[in-house]
Structures are given as C-alpha cells and as structure tokens.
Amino acid sequence: MKPDKILLDHGSGGKISHGLTADLLLPVFDNPALAMLDDGATLNVLGGRIAFSTDTYVVDPIFFPGGGIGDLAINGTVNDVAMCGATPLYLSVGMIIEEGFPMADLERVVAQMGRAAKLAAVTVVTGDTKVVPKGAADKIFINTAGIGIIPGNVNVSGANARSGDVVILSGTMADHGMTILTQRQGLVFESNLKSDSAPLNHMVADILRTGCDIHVLRDPTRGGVGTTLNEISGKSNIGIRIYEDRLPVKPAVTGICELLGFDPLYVANEGKLLAFVPADQADRVLTAIQRSPYGEDACIIGETVDEHPGRVFMKTRIGGERIVDMLTGEQLPRIC
C-alpha cells in the first residue's frame, strides 16, 4: 500500500525511493532525458552534447574525517557529470543556512568548496543563499548543479552494459558511509576511518583517453555498489555476477560493518566508480584507473552474464551464489 506520508525510506536510493521517482516524478516530467535516470542528463545543445546534473547535500555531521559537506557538494556533482562521460566545467551552488549557524563554520564550508572546485578544475559561476529561521533547517544544506561537455565519441549510460563486459570497481567500498555513521553515533574506534570524498573527473578523463569502448560509468553513492549494480542490470536488461572474494573493503571497515550489522555492498561511497567495459579491453582501463590517485585499489569485481537479465548475483566465499537485491528502504539517513 502506498504510504500517505513521506518516509526516510523515500530518500534511501533503494526500492522505495525508486518507486517515488517512477510513480510520482517521471509521469509529471515526462521526457526521454529524465527517463534515462542516469547520474545526469545528456542534452543536445548548440550542435554538441552537454551533461547536466544536480544533487543536494544534507550530510550530518557537516565535518568528518576525510572531508565535509563543502567538498562533498562539489565532488558529488562533479562526479555525477563525469559519469555521463563529460568533462565537468561549471557548477552552481545553492545554500540553505539555519539562522544562528556559526560564521566560522560557514567560512570552513566555503573554503572546502573552494579547494574542491580547484582540485576538480571546475568553476562555481552562479549561486544563491537562503537563510531560514532557527529550527526550520538543521545547520546547512547545499545543492549543486553542474554542466560538462561530452566528447563526440563518448556514449556511456547505465543502459549500455553489454554481454561480455567486465565490471571494474575503482577502490574500496563503504568508506564514506561507515565514517559518517561512526561519527554520528559518537562511536570512536581505534581505526582511522575516513571518507573517500574525491573528484573522479580526472580518472574518467584517463579512462576515456585509453580509447577503449566504455559502456557504463556510475558512482555508487547512496545505496552503495549493490544498489547501483541493480540499477545498471535493470536498465541494461542484463545479468551481473560479482565475486564476494574480490570485493575490496578496508579491514577496519569490514570490522565495523560486522559489529554494527551493515553490509558494505549497500553503504555509500563518495569517491569510487564502477566501469563496464568489454573483457578484452579491461586491463587497459584497469591500469588507467590504478594510476589515478584515487584508484590504486581498483579491481575487476565481476562480469555481465546472459542468464537472469535484470538481476545481480554474487558468488560467495564459500562457493554458493546468492541474489544481490536492491534494498527496500533506508540504512543511513543524511549520509550525503
């Protein structure tokens, strides 16, 4: 039954939030660019193609090991534009600030944004600031939208996975999500967990520069690798098999996930990408990714399979096979 109120699950990135998009938003804003449901829209303008994407950042806490809401807001949209195969160029920044928010914190957030924009080589060209009365918002929320140019020969989409592709993951899973969770819960571990918040556009440029036939680029943020692979398998109507023993997770993250009962497959990343490429070109792409400062742990985690189109399977460590389903609802609100 359809709930009559918005639940945290509606913002999870899982089944319920996909349902909201499909049932409520797509019918109203009916158009082919939106219906692709890629990380951004691909638009034909001025005789070329641009990518256009947006994301709103509501992460709590706003500062955490490895970054903060400022760099997250820049990197997240840079990455969404890059996942369209585009070179991100320009960003907008829209801030909602709670009355009473410390000026020193705002300066820190803006400085993070400035450094992140410089690192990603993008320019913040337009913006808007709203202040709401105390209690009407929690600290600060930031929306960014981004524009990039798609080179003529690039054609990546979550719908383009093909038979014979392998699946490359650019590094370890769940670093961002578990960092936020442990910070928020006041859990202090010996480990040095930190967010993987990073711009991936230079890595994408290196991947495209190989000249290989790149089918899919996606960054597994909210909902994690498990959810993103489900989106790709559904949109490309193909099966995907991954291997549990190949999935890269830092030992400290594995430990905390086990302790708290989280599956790293579904925990958010903010500096990782999935690439689908033909098997015979995988080594070249993998090498390009591993050379990137954010890709040293990259590896092949699986491949497309012709059986069971639209489903994701995992070969477990003990040799079995299980379905990797899309989660229904929310594991971690305000994770990004």
Added chain:
Amino acid sequence: MKPDKILLDHGSGGKISHGLTADLLLPVFDNPALAMLDDGATLNVLGGRIAFSTDTYVVDPIFFPGGGIGDLAINGTVNDVAMCGATPLYLSVGMIIEEGFPMADLERVVAQMGRAAKLAAVTVVTGDTKVVPKGAADKIFINTAGIGIIPGNVNVSGANARSGDVVILSGTMADHGMTILTQRQGLVFESNLKSDSAPLNHMVADILRTGCDIHVLRDPTRGGVGTTLNEISGKSNIGIRIYEDRLPVKPAVTGICELLGFDPLYVANEGKLLAFVPADQADRVLTAIQRSPYGEDACIIGETVDEHPGRVFMKTRIGGERIVDMLTGEQLPRIC
C-alpha cells in the same frame, strides 16, 4: 563588526546579504562569470553562449493564493535564465523533504511544477530527492537550476544600463510578498491578494523580438524593485531616477502595506521584470510587454541620470526627491 553567526539578514537580498557574497563567496570562487552577479551566469560553450542559474525555494506557507512552492521553483529559475536574455530550455530539480510530509502535499507540489514547466515550455531533465528526519527541515525545500541559450545578438546585464535609458516595470509591485505575509500571519482581508508567480520567458522573447537595444533585464524578487534598481545603478555606475506617482501598486496591496508598515518598493515580486532601454525605443518595448498576459500594467517608472552615479532617487508625489537606498536587512524571511 562582522557578526559571528548567520542572521536572517544574511538571506535578505539587502546590504548584509550582498556583503556576505562579496566578502566570503566571491574571493573563494573568484571568476569573471560569478563576479558579474547577474541573475545567472553567461558561459561560452560549444561555440555559443548559455545562461546558467540556480535558486533555492524555502517559501512558507508552501501553498498560497496564486501559486505554491512548486510553480515558484520553476518560474523563479526560468525567469533568472530569461533575465540573461536566454531562452530557458532545461531545469534540474533538487528536493529536500521532511520525514512525515504528507504524500498528498508532495503530489500537489509536483503537479504545480509540472504545470509550470509546461507553461514555460521548459523540460525538467535531472533531479535529486533527499528526505531528512522530522524536525531537520520544515516541510519541503526545492532547488532548481536552469540552462538556456542566449541568441547571438543579445547582450543584457545589470552592468549595461546607459545614459539615456528609461526604466520599464512590467506590472504592479509587491503582490507576491504581501500575499505570503498576510497568509503567514493569518491575516484575512476582504481583498483578493494573490501572488504574481509567473514565467516571464515568453515576455522576454517578445521584448527581444522587437529588435530594440535592450540593455538590462532583471526580475525584482527578494528585496523588491528598490533593491534591484540599487544593484543595477551600482553595477552600471549610473544614477537612476524613478517617480513615485508612476509606480504601479494594486490598491489592496497599498492598503495592506500602509497598515503593516511595509514599503512596496522593497517587497518581493515573482512575475515582474525591469527593462532598461534607450528612450527612443521605449514605446516599442512597452507595447510588446503590455501585450504579454503578465504585462498589462507595464509602465515607464523612471530613467537613468548622469548625476550621482550608483544611486537611486525618487521624485515623490509632493514634488520632493529622496534617496532610495538598499535596505540593510530582512523584511520578510522565507518569502521565496
């Protein structure tokens, strides 16, 4: 002294919010497109020019006579893109929804967005939905960003007002702001106040189609006509003189403004524009505006003057002259 916390005034559109932009944001995101501080950025891409703009909508209440946050979020960004002289084409929508928000209200907001997008002939091509726990946001906030194409011969900017220009205002002042205020305060008047929320892109197209030499187009939203004229006089380094007896205000709005102590010159509009054009072409532009469904009350409210560059003056009804300054702080939080 610089405050150590964010005040409502920082989001007012007045002097204090301009100070925040100038002191904190411009130095960090230093670039010529942002420094123009127009309603949107003008960007050279793919051999042409696009306009790119963003705005976040936090209006309270979310539904009001004449519209709601949904159509406001579409119209506001459509208008900001149009004020760059562009034809708005594509929008992004980023929503922050409070847990527990009624689904029926969300459906109503989305339906408003859909109708407004259709009316403005723009396409929502990408989006993002975040849900935050109850109490972390008040009901719903919506960010939109927009992209449009600027025709080759168009060159409008708040910095382009010139000696010999007249100032056209496309209709009555303060309808939106006073509607929100009376709704919020539970003030019920006999009058039928309603917001002027409307898309102005078709009006702008009609203006540009006259072939006249349009110098400035701006929509006087937050801060009203008084603030927007101050921005233009400052950026163009020219004096502006307006005439009190020419300023169009609906009688009901005048009455409520007087009752509550508001100056309609500083109250927000959401479906009006200011155009600066050479005096000898003003009649053609005025006629084009008056033919628009949202421009029937358009009139010439003043002109540029060479004395006192950067200042705005008003000839009062009783024949005196007073400075129209930019307000320091906030009259009405969450007005848009």
